[in-house]
Amino acid sequence: MDSCVTAAIANQTHQLALLHVSYGQRTEKRERRAFDEIADFYGVRERISVRFDVFRQIGGSALTDADVAVPESGEAVGAADAAIPVTYVPFRNAHFLSAAVSWAEVIGANAIFIGAVAEDSSGYPDCRPEYYRAFENVIREGTRPETRIEIATPVIAMRKSEIVRRGLELGAPLERTWSCYQFEDEACGVCDSCRLRLRAFAESGAADPIAYRVAGQARVAR
Amino acid sequence: MDSCVTAAIANQTHQLALLHVSYGQRTEKRERRAFDEIADFYGVRERISVRFDVFRQIGGSALTDADVAVPESGEAVGAADAAIPVTYVPFRNAHFLSAAVSWAEVIGANAIFIGAVAEDSSGYPDCRPEYYRAFENVIREGTRPETRIEIATPVIAMRKSEIVRRGLELGAPLERTWSCYQFEDEACGVCDSCRLRLRAFAESGAADPIAYRVAGQARVAR
Numbered sequence: 052m053d054s055c056v057t058a059a060i061a062n063q064t065h066q067l068a069l070l071h072v073s074y075g076q077r078t079e080k081r082e083r084r085a086f087d088e089i090a091d092f093y094g095v096r097e098r099i100s101v102r103f104d105v106f107r108q109i110g111g112s113a114l115t116d117a118d119v120a121v122p123e124s125g126e127a128v129g130a131a132d133a134a135i136p137v138t139y140v141p142f143r144n145a146h147f148l149s150a151a152v153s154w155a156e157v158i159g160a161n162a163i164f165i166g167a168v169a170e171d172s173s174g175y176p177d178c179r180p181e182y183y184r185a186f187e188n189v190i191r192e193g194t195r196p197e198t199r200i201e202i203a204t205p206v207i208a209m210r211k212s213e214i215v216r217r218g219l220e221l222g223a224p225l226e227r228t229w230s231c232y233q234f235e236d237e238a239c240g241v242c243d244s245c246r247l248r249l250r251a252f253a254e255s256g257a258a259d260p261i262a263y264r265v266a267g268q269a270r271v272a273r
Numbered sequence: 274m275d276s277c278v279t280a281a282i283a284n285q286t287h288q289l290a291l292l293h294v295s296y297g298q299r300t301e302k303r304e305r306r307a308f309d310e311i312a313d314f315y316g317v318r319e320r321i322s323v324r325f326d327v328f329r330q331i332g333g334s335a336l337t338d339a340d341v342a343v344p345e346s347g348e349a350v351g352a353a354d355a356a357i358p359v360t361y362v363p364f365r366n367a368h369f370l371s372a373a374v375s376w377a378e379v380i381g382a383n384a385i386f387i388g389a390v391a392e393d394s395s396g397y398p399d400c401r402p403e404y405y406r407a408f409e410n411v412i413r414e415g416t417r418p419e420t421r422i423e424i425a426t427p428v429i430a431m432r433k434s435e436i437v438r439r440g441l442e443l444g445a446p447l448e449r450t451w452s453c454y455q456f457e458d459e460a461c462g463v464c465d466s467c468r469l470r471l472r473a474f475a476e477s478g479a480a481d482p483i484a485y486r487v488a489g490q491a492r493v494a495r
Contacts, residue, residue: 099327099330099331101325101326101327101330102326103323103325104323104324105321105323105372105375105376106375108321108323109321109375109376109379109380110379139417140375141374141375141376141378141379141416142371142374142375142378142412142415142416143375144415145367145370145371145374145375145411145415146368146371146372146375148367149364149367149368149371150327150368152363152364152367153327153328153331153362153363153364153365153367153368154327154331154363156363156364157331157332157363158331176414176415176416176417176418177414177415177416179414181414182411182414182415185407185410185411185413185414185415186411186415188407188410188411189367189404189407189408189410189411190364191407192398192399192401192403192404192407193364193366193367193398193399193404193407193408194363194364194398194399195361195398196398
């Protein structure tokens with residue numbers, strides 16, 4: 052959802068080229084389908100899908116390690132001061148950004164948009180603005196001298212409910228997005244990601260257009 | 274060779290865990306074999322080999338794009354002020370470092386050693402010290418608060434001939450290393466990487482223990 056609304060925002064000022072990453076997350080097939088459907092919606096031909104096997108190999112996260120359960124306790128929801136949850140994938144966004152920079156340098160793109168969200172998120176260290184400023188410095192130091200690539204994080208300071216509202220304003224295809232950490236057919240409604248999404252829709256006053264396995268989760272998540 | 278000597282240096286003060294990356298380079302099978310043989314030499318059980326398909330997908334480099342020829346002109350040899358050569362893989366080392374950081378965070382490693390060489394190299398932007406300082410900042414910003422990981426580049430200021438000498442001093446298994454960009458059975462002796470290596474051995478006064486397709490390249494490369 053964050054990526055989709057970020058694409059909708061980028062689409063207002065830039066010509067889109069869309070990057071998808073499969074990294075061994077439980078729902079990678081469903082996320083790939085969502086990516087293609089969103090790219091189709093915006094009529095984007097310039098798209099690539101890359102695969103990282105490093106996360107599955109190193110383990111350590113509930114998202115990529117079958118031995119670590121996806122939490123359903125809601126521990127990360129609204130707990131900005133809590134410990135980093137087990138769904139944290141170590142240094143994940145650096146891999147995404149590295150892929151984006153490599154591709155941007157080849158196709159001559161001048162900006163990378165990423166749907167990172169600082170607050171109202173799960174406290175992952177690589178979702179904070181300081182992190183992206185530091186990464187821009189790495190781009191400056193680590194690419195050809197003539198390369199100029201900025202990192203844009205248009206939703207980083209938004210609450211999830213604002214992201215929903217902004218997406219609806221821009222006509223973003225939220226019905227084509229996928230957030231659930233656990234399932235690929237219907238969303239579970241109880242993992243941290245589903246709970247954050249359901250709460251966001253509830254707060255924004257709009258109905259979530261996707262199907263949930265457990266009815267009435269919007270109320271539970273509040 | 275640079276990685277092997279870097280491992281030899283790291284081995285003096287640290288317990289090794291070795292990371293190999295296949296990224297679609299022409300000689301990836303041969304490099305993987307070299308990695309395993311070097312890891313065996315140092316008796317390292319903690320090793321992983323990861324695969325990135327992003328570079329082959331985006332193209333743009335002679336190392337990973339079959340449509341771009343590997344240069345044999347020696348254009349990069351000793352030409353510090355020359356343009357970045359076609360063997361440059363865009364932002365490659367960021368992918369390597371990201372994999373290393375993710376793994377380091379999981380296993381609790383406190384340092385990442387990488388065999389980058391600034392001078393006497395090919396002028397790649399991601400082989401300069403400034404780049405690694407910038408990346409350390411990204412690590413600080415993008416990992417768990419308690420995580421402390423430094424990037425060590427012990428050979429970055431050495432000439433290739435010094436790297437050879439240092440490797441010989443430390444008893445590094447240089448006969449198990451692979452440098453050729455083109456071939457996997459015998460080294461070509463004429464690509465930029467072979468030329469740099471041969472010149473380094475010639476300057477160090479030692480014989481290169483690996484086999485070359487074309488005899489007498491050491492003299493040609495000078």
